[in-house]
Amino acid sequence: MDAARVHLYTHPACLGHVPGAAHVEVPARLEAVTGALSDAFPGLPWHSAPEATRAQLLRVHDPSLLALVLDSRFAEGDPPMHLDPDTVVGPGSAGAALRAAGAGIAAVDAVIAGGAARAFCAVRPPGHHAGHSTPMGFCLLNNVAVAAAHAVHGHGLSRVAIVDFDVHHGNGTQEILAGEPSMLYLSSHQSPLFPDTGRSDGGGNALNRLLAPGTGSSGFRQAWDEHLLPALHAWRPQLVLVSAGFDGHRLDPLADLRLDADDFAWLTTRIRAIADRHAGGRLVSTLEGGYSLPALAEAVTAHVGALA
Numbered sequence: 001m002d003a004a005r006v007h008l009y010t011h012p013a014c015l016g017h018v019p020g021a022a023h024v025e026v027p028a029r030l031e032a033v034t035g036a037l038s039d040a041f042p043g044l045p046w047h048s049a050p051e052a053t054r055a056q057l058l059r060v061h062d063p064s065l066l067a068l069v070l071d072s073r074f075a076e077g078d079p080p081m082h083l084d085p086d087t088v089v090g091p092g093s094a095g096a097a098l099r100a101a102g103a104g105i106a107a108v109d110a111v112i113a114g115g116a117a118r119a120f121c122a123v124r125p126p127g128h129h130a131g132h133s134t135p136m137g138f139c140l141l142n143n144v145a146v147a148a149a150h151a152v153h154g155h156g157l158s159r160v161a162i163v164d165f166d167v168h169h170g171n172g173t174q175e176i177l178a179g180e181p182s183m184l185y186l187s188s189h190q191s192p193l194f195p196d197t198g199r200s201d202g203g204g205n206a207l208n209r210l211l212a213p214g215t216g217s218s219g220f221r222q223a224w225d226e227h228l229l230p231a232l233h234a235w236r237p238q239l240v241l242v243s244a245g246f247d248g249h250r251l252d253p254l255a256d257l258r259l260d261a262d263d264f265a266w267l268t269t270r271i272r273a274i275a276d277r278h279a280g281g282r283l284v285s286t287l288e289g290g291y292s293l294p295a296l297a298e299a300v301t302a303h304v305g306a307l308a
């Protein structure tokens with residue numbers, strides 16, 4: 001592999017999770033992302049995401065969650081089963097979830113082996129609301145937490161940071177990482193907003209910055225410049241993982257943070273600089289939210305452009 005470039009991970013099975021016609025977390029999101037990245041960066045290498053193994057998932061999830069997500073059985077034509085009002089499993093969900101989690105595993109392996117410096121995982125369903133034993137908020141498995149646990153328990157790293165700029169708080173990630181001295185969680189999110197967690201600084205190994213509805217670019221950049229990025233820098237991460245949600249974009253239908261694509265590029269450049277300084281450049285970013293297809297395409301192009 002060419003270590004100088006950003007390596008991209010995806011799998012067609014990630015299109016097979018179909019929450020329903022009225023749902024915003026649709027397969028077309030992933031097609032918008034892969035199409036935009038292929039058009040904008042025709043030279044970047046794509047890799048087929050493997051399936052995560054049960055052992056890799058059990059580092060962060062309870063067996064009861066794996067039974068629900070991976071072992072539910074469906075006859076042909078069965079409708080998806082609701083786990084909560086927003087979150088479903090259907091016939092293609094297990095395959096999608098396994099590849100979404102496996103992408104991060106493969107990307108972590110690649111950046112630690114030195115075959116790639118940076119990677120972006122174009123996968124769905126998203127992950128950061130999935131807790132130890134609870135699927136939630138469109139999320140079945142916590143892709144970024146699985147990757148973090150792999151870096152720590154599979155590769156022996158002792159300082160892995162998860163940077164989450166999705167407009168929602170990654171309550172599942174914060175819950176899974178709580179009490180893990182080798183992991184740090186940093187998030188900015190709109191508040192109030194689903195899931196109404198992360199309403200304090202966080203405590204322990206979590207640092208949250210709350211952004212009021214309508215915050216816009218300057219307030220977003222200030223939160224990262226003055227609070228979250230200095231904390232990331234001071235921690236000297238050996239690997240930086242990113243929960244890359246683009247639902248803070250001003251066109252997104254689920255939130256009101258009013259960011260532009262430039263804001264995602266701005267933050268990505270700064271996260272990358274800290275990874276370059278402390279982590280030998282090792283950075284793995286994974287798609288979380290983003291529900292306006294044009295905004296998602298524009299923002300992910302800005303993000304990967306800043307990684308490249």
Ligand SMILES: [Zn+2]
Binds near residue numbers: 168290
């Ligand atoms: Zn989100």
